Amino acid sequence: MEKTFMTGNEAIAEAAIQAGCRHFFGYPITPQSEIPEYMSKRLPKMGGVYLQAESEVAAINMLFGAAGTGARVMTSSSSPGISLMQEGISYIAAARLPCVIVNIMRGGPGLGGIQPSQSDYFQATKGGGHGDYHLIVLAPHTLQEAVYLTMNSFDLADKYRNPVMILGDGYMGQMMEPVSFPKLTPRHTPKGWALTGAKDRPANLVKTLYLDPEALEKHNLVINQTIQKIKKEEVQVETYHTDDAEIIIAAYGTVARIAKTAIEVLRNKGLKVGLIRPITVFPFPCKIFEELADRRFLVVEMSFGQMLEDVQLSLGRKASVHFYGRTGVVPSYDEIIVEVEKLVK
Amino acid sequence: MQMQLQKVFERPRTLRPVATHYCPGCGHGIVARLIAEVIDEFGIREKTVGVAPVGCSVLLYNYLDIDMYEAAHGRAPAVATGCKRVHPDLVVFTYQGDGDFASIGTAEAVHAAARGERITTIFINNAIYGMTGGQMAPTTLIGQKTTTSPYGRTAEQAGFPIRMAELLATLDGASFIARVSVHSPKNIIQAKGAIKKAFSVQMNQQGYSMVEVLSQCPTDWRMSPAEAVKWVEEKMIPYYPLKTLKAP
Numbered sequence: 001m002e003k004t005f006m007t008g009n010e011a012i013a014e015a016a017i018q019a020g021c022r023h024f025f026g027y028p029i030t031p032q033s034e035i036p037e038y039m040s041k042r043l044p045k046m047g048g049v050y051l052q053a054e055s056e057v058a059a060i061n062m063l064f065g066a067a068g069t070g071a072r073v074m075t076s077s078s079s080p081g082i083s084l085m086q087e088g089i090s091y092i093a094a095a096r097l098p099c100v101i102v103n104i105m106r107g108g109p110g111l112g113g114i115q116p117s118q119s120d121y122f123q124a125t126k127g128g129g130h131g132d133y134h135l136i137v138l139a140p141h142t143l144q145e146a147v148y149l150t151m152n153s154f155d156l157a158d159k160y161r162n163p164v165m166i167l168g169d170g171y172m173g174q175m176m177e178p179v180s181f182p183k184l185t186p187r188h189t190p191k192g193w194a195l196t197g198a199k200d201r202p203a204n205l206v207k208t209l210y211l212d213p214e215a216l217e218k219h220n221l222v223i224n225q226t227i228q229k230i231k232k233e234e235v236q237v238e239t240y241h242t243d244d245a246e247i248i249i250a251a252y253g254t255v256a257r258i259a260k261t262a263i264e265v266l267r268n269k270g271l272k273v274g275l276i277r278p279i280t281v282f283p284f285p286c287k288i289f290e291e292l293a294d295r296r297f298l299v300v301e302m303s304f305g306q307m308l309e310d311v312q313l314s315l316g317r318k319a320s321v322h323f324y325g326r327t328g329v330v331p332s333y334d335e336i337i338v339e340v341e342k343l344v345k
Numbered sequence: 346m347q348m349q350l351q352k353v354f355e356r357p358r359t360l361r362p363v364a365t366h367y368c369p370g371c372g373h374g375i376v377a378r379l380i381a382e383v384i385d386e387f388g389i390r391e392k393t394v395g396v397a398p399v400g401c402s403v404l405l406y407n408y409l410d411i412d413m414y415e416a417a418h419g420r421a422p423a424v425a426t427g428c429k430r431v432h433p434d435l436v437v438f439t440y441q442g443d444g445d446f447a448s449i450g451t452a453e454a455v456h457a458a459a460r461g462e463r464i465t466t467i468f469i470n471n472a473i474y475g476m477t478g479g480q481m482a483p484t485t486l487i488g489q490k491t492t493t494s495p496y497g498r499t500a501e502q503a504g505f506p507i508r509m510a511e512l513l514a515t516l517d518g519a520s521f522i523a524r525v526s527v528h529s530p531k532n533i534i535q536a537k538g539a540i541k542k543a544f545s546v547q548m549n550q551q552g553y554s555m556v557e558v559l560s561q562c563p564t565d566w567r568m569s570p571a572e573a574v575k576w577v578e579e580k581m582i583p584y585y586p587l588k589t590l591k592a593p
Contacts, residue, residue: 023431049430053423054456061420061453065396065427068414073427091417195412195428197435199391205406207415 003178008143008168009034009076011179012102013042015150016074020186021100022048023073025062027055027081030114031170032104035076056081060088060101067097068206070194072154072186076102078170079120080111082128089163090129094208096223098157098189100150101135102166104173107328116170116330118253121306124167125282132220134227136164136234137282139252143177149279151184156234158189160226167281169302171254171330230283237285238277241267245274247343248292250311251300252278255331259300262336273340281307289314296320296343300336303327357381359390361410370570372527372560373401373469377408379527379537380440380467383544384411393436394428396421398450400442401475419450422457425464436547438465444474447483447507454513461518461552465543468509468555471562472581479565483507486584491565506584510557514590520552522591526559528577532587539589551593559585 006014013035016024024043026036040050049066053059059075066073077085082103092099105120107113124137136156140146146168153164195204210216238256241263242248251259256277266273276292278285293315299308304325312321324331324339356362360381367374384390390411397405399418406413416424421439429437446454446468457464473491474480480493484506488497498506514522521543525536536558543554559581561573568576 023427025427051426051430054452057420058423058426058453058456061417061423062427062430064416064420065414065424065429066431067427068424069428069431071431073431087417088420095415195394195414196432197392197394198410198412203406203410204412205415206413207406209403209415 001180001182003180005176005178007034007174007176008146008172009104009174010038011143011147012076012150012166012168013038014181015147016100016154017042018181018184019072019151019154021072021074021154022046023066023071024049024075025051025053025059025066025073026075027053027059027077029078029081031106031173032076032078032102034173035102056084057088060085060092063099064088064092064095064097067092067099068095068195070191070196074100074102076104078104078106079108079117082120082123086123086129089135090131090133091208092163093133093135093223094131095206096161097206098161098163100153100157100164100166102168105167105169113328114170115328116172116254116302117327118169118255118302119306119327120167121281121301121303124165125284125310133223134282136160136162136230137167137280138164139167139279139281140172141253141256141277143172143175143179146172147179147181151182155187158187160230162226162230167253169254234280235283235285235287236279237288238279239288240275240277242274242276242292244272245295246272247298247340248274248276248295249298249300249336249340250276250307252281252307255300255302258331258333259336262333262340265333265337266340271340271344278307284310284314286314293319296322298322298324298339298343300331300339301325302330357385359384359410361408363407365408366404367401368564370561370563370573372471372558375527375533376467376469376536376558376560377405379533379540381409382537383541386541387544387548389436392434393438396425396428396437396439398439398441398445400445402440402442402445402469405440419445419448420453421445422450422453422462422464422466426457426462429462429464433463436544438467438544440467441469442475443468443470443472443482443484447509454509455516458513458516458519458553458555461520463547463550464553465547466555467540468557469560470509470557470585471560472506473562473565475562475565486580508585510555510590513555518553519555519591520593521546521554523589524557524559524585524587526577526582526587528559528561528574542592546593557585559587
């Protein structure tokens with residue numbers, strides 16, 4: 001398959017287009033601005049729409065409007081911008097509108113920095129906005145995987161009528177790698193609920209207000225049943241040298257990639273180290289952790305311990321869980337090696 | 346000889362045969378009917394999509410038999426933009442109150458107008474937050490008492506009421522901007538004319554259109570419906586003059 005050398009941001013944008021996304025609403029913010037830039041170049045030439053919103057608040061509501069018509073739509077931003085979108089994301093989840101939201105994480109809280117980070121994990125996986133809901137959150141660790149996951153994300157969103165987040169980081173957005181785009185036929189999902197004008201059918205309504213308490217609970221139960229189904233059927237995880245591993249590193253995204261290098265070095269030194277890499281951070285791959293709960297764990301993140309809590313929950317209180325985190329700074333594989341060696345001593 | 350009775354008045358097809366939740370004397374129900382009449386007269390019920398955000402506006406979908414969104418507070422112009430950009434063939438309108446359009450949603454309002462978005466906004470200005478029980482609005486008049494300006498609004502403390510029609514009329518993307526009222530039969534007829542014009546501007550691809558409707562809120566103004574109508578005439582119209590500010 002032909003390979004193209006491009007940045008992660010561009011690869012994600014192209015993957016979305018290949019998956020049938022023709023409408024993009026966004027707002028510039030480092031380190032993801034290449035996604036709107038790419039979309040503004042490509043979409044108008046193929047009969048699609050790129051629109052720069054006045055704010056992330058408006059962008060996510062434009063997405064709400066566009067997703068409500070049943071179109072395949074996407075927006076992208078980075079941490080502070082994603083915070084601004086939380087209101088709209090909550091409404092999108094409540095209205096059960098399929099769409100894709102890309103978060104190329106940078107350091108926080110506040111303005112933070114523009115360096116890579118993983119400190120939006122809680123926000124991404126636990127709901128983020130108000131109310132009872134979850135996003136499906138996909139965390140690629142290479143650009144090629146970002147392409148695959150983005151291409152699949154639209155089908156997932158349609159299948160469950162639930163928004164999907166691609167959770168990357170500034171490193172992934174900015175780095176360049178050769179990637180290929182597999183031929184994809186977007187799955188066609190009938191969307192009888194979409195707003196397209198009430199012609200030859202009763203009027204449709206995209207709503208989130210349920211003033212009657214029982215009606216609200218009934219609606220939330222539908223969302224929750226969807227979430228339970230997603231938990232059961234959509235978990236994706238990679239295990240790497242875990243069979244004989246005495247120490248297992250748990251990491252996702254860019255950090256997992258760095259951890260793989262560390263594991264190679266450690267294995268050459270004779271240390272039995274493996275990796276569990278959640279690809280879906282929601283739904284979280286609890287089961288594989290349960291199965292390997294007798295090993296020792298080192299969770300590594302570009303945060304001060306957010307996925308750590310899901311790992312601890314999955315392993316139970318008796319498990320041996322250690323943590324190494326950097327925030328604002330990308331941990332090097334040397335640092336991970338040192339942390340593992342500390343556990344062996 | 347058989348008597349032929351001619352039907353001179355009936356419920357518009359687009360208006361659902363239901364009672365509204367609006368208080369006695371409120372202007373909302375009148376405007377909902379006018380919108381329904383305009384949609385019917387253009388014959389666009391099957392290609393019209395409405396957006397009603399938070400506030401007394403929100404339940405409009407219970408009254409209009411068309412595809413509708415319910416939007417977050419203030420975000421209706423952005424939602425309408427998303428819909429219209431995917432389906433330029435649809436007629437898309439927002440139905441917003443003053444808290445929505447002139448306070449929390451000013452960014453979305455101004456930029457939808459500046460972009461010349463082919464959407465129409467029907468903006469209900471009753472100088473108060475209705476659904477939440479009568480708090481001060483961005484359009485509350487100086488001296489007007491509300492539950493959060495119990496001694497009367499002062500410019501020193503709360504600044505000045507916003508004239509949205511005048512503000513938006515300065516933008517090149519705004520094509521048709523008018524202010525009307527629904528406090529008398531004559532004004533209701535004029536209001537319908539403006540709403541019709543606003544829809545036609547959209548259908549002719551002429552840009553953004555907005556009709557500000559001064560509307561009475563007897564309940565939260567603590568007045569009888571008759572007093573409220575008088576208050577529109579004597580207090581609101583002098584500050585919010587009725588006119589077409591811009592037309593293509």
